[in-house]
Amino acid sequence: MKLVRYGEKGAEKPGLMDGDLLRDLSGHVSDISGEMLDDATLAKLRNIDPATLPEVTGSPRIGPCVGNIGKFLCIGLNYSDHAAETGAAIPQHPILFFKANSAVVGPNDDVVMPRGSTHTDWEVELGVVIGKTAKYVSKADALEHVAGYCIINDVSERHFQTQLTGQWTKGKSCDTFGPTGPWLVTRDEVAEPQALALSLDVNGKRMQTGNTSTMIFTVAEIIEHLSGLMTLHPGDVITTGTPPGVGMGMKPEPVYLKVGDVMELQIEGLGQQRQKVGQDA
Template identity: 85%
Template sequence: MKLLRYGPEGAEKPGMIDAGGTLRDLSDHVADITGDTIDDATLARLRALDPTSLPAVEGTPRIGPCVGNIGKFLCIGLNYSDHAAETGAAIPEHPILFFKANSAIVGPNDDVMMPRGSTHTDWEVELGVVIGKRAKYVSAADALDHVAGYCIVNDVSERHFQTQLTGQWTKGKSCDTFGPTGPWLVTRDEVGDPQTLDMALDVNGTRMQTGNTSTMIFTVAQIIEHLSALFTLHPGDVITTGTPPGVGMGIKPEPVFLKEGDVMELTIAGLGQQRQKVGQDA
């Protein structure tokens, strides 16, 4: 299933994309797509519905983040060997963890706004993992049973804030609008193996990133095993799992960063597409 949330910011409704690509309203069946409604039992109930019996949504409404009331927004850094190489970083021994502030989360096609003083805002297409069942001390063998589904995340990053403003990466990762998420939450049964997904990102129509989740250093299952040994993962938590090569900071001979008016377009196989225009905070 492809589940999503549509409508004005803060007033999104739950929806489903049917086999023909039509957006269907789920409001009569769930209040929202959140950690409270993405457990296996609820997903099975929604899967049993005849999508053609659901009201079709007219027009082209705004698409919101595919999960509402996200709990923890967890991010894994330097998780692709070829991306680590382009940044000159060593291959990590364990998953590198940082957090994005939840106030960074926006819809997949909402504008990305560079904060005041930004000169090094960068792009990162990433596979997002949405937890559907509580996970504590979970083995890699069982980890994917705790996943509700997957989505696209753009881990937008202000590199100067990230590396030069003394402190943790969170400073450059958590600016408002720096976490476009969606368009859909694609349930794990439809995705299958999360380590075989092609992914790409274009800026102004030029391909910048091309990759496949098969080149992750730590797989989705290994990440869940590692994190769940440190703290409990709850339904509605989102883990974004790292980016392939082609980010702006890695371009030679000179890095390239985003500017006002640029357009980013992101795709991951089976998970849809994002499109954001870059603006500038006043």
């Protein structure tokens, strides 16, 4: 299934994609969020004939595909070629940082650079949404705890991230820096999360091209590692790192976003995102 949330910010409704048609799920669930992402609930939704659901007409805004996100956990430098372009060593364990939930926006909402930003960058990433409580899970069992997958743009202000004393979270948590969606693709429709093509364009120019097969740590290994540090709950989101081609890695000089730029992201089987860049007043 492709589960989606649509409508104005803060008032999104649950839906699912029936081919190219958006159908309303409000008669069955109140939202696409942690409390309904367990296997039993997803199985009930899977058994619904989409043709019996009301069609959503017009062109409503598409919101983040998960509501009331619990923890937003991020893995850094998880592609060997991306680590190389930034001059970083290959990590021995998954690098973890957090993104503030207030950064989360819809997949096509504007990305707004904060005041004083001159180093705002892009990062297409595979997002993983937890559907079953995970604590001390093994790599072999890890994917059974996944509800589904989505696209995330881990937008980053590099000066805030690296030059303001503290941790990466400072450059990752600005408002609008977490476009998520367009839909949550349930895990039964993603046969192999380690074989998905990713790409990102800025103003129509291809910047990032990659494949999840080149991750240093797989989705299963990430879940095993994180669940040994903290309990993962339904509705928690993990974004798993980005392939090469980010602005800070451009040669001979870094290239950063400016007002009016347009980012377009896609991951095989997970849809597309499109954001226009603005500036905070």
